[in-house]
Amino acid sequence: MTKTLRDLLAQAEAWPLEDQDDLAEYAREIEARRTGIYTMSDDERAAVAKGLAEADQGKFVSDEVVREADKRHER
Template sequence: MNRILKEMIEHAATWPQEDQEELAEYAREIEARRTGVYTMSDQERAAVARGLAQADRGEFVSDELIAEADKRHEG
């Protein structure tokens, strides 16, 4: 690891958790671009699990709400 990167990582360890998570997200995106494999964060994994549980319970957005959203984003 080059000196600049090593110093940056050491300094980032002193940042607030939210900033450290943001830096980790950027690193995951770079890694995904380089390898073609994206690794979800714990927060993303939890959000997917919540969405799947909602789908299992039949909780979907109504067709009317989707149509309204589509109208707002046209043209």
């Protein structure tokens, strides 16, 4: 580990938890890019489980909501 990274990680210990979580997310993304394997966080895993449970119950967003979301991604 480089001195710069070691120093930054030591400083990060004093950061607010939200910022530490952000740093961990960035590190997970880098690891996924390097290995091709993305490890979900507990929050992501819970969100996926909730979404699958809602889908199993037939709960889906309306076509209008999907159209509005698509508009945000148009160029």
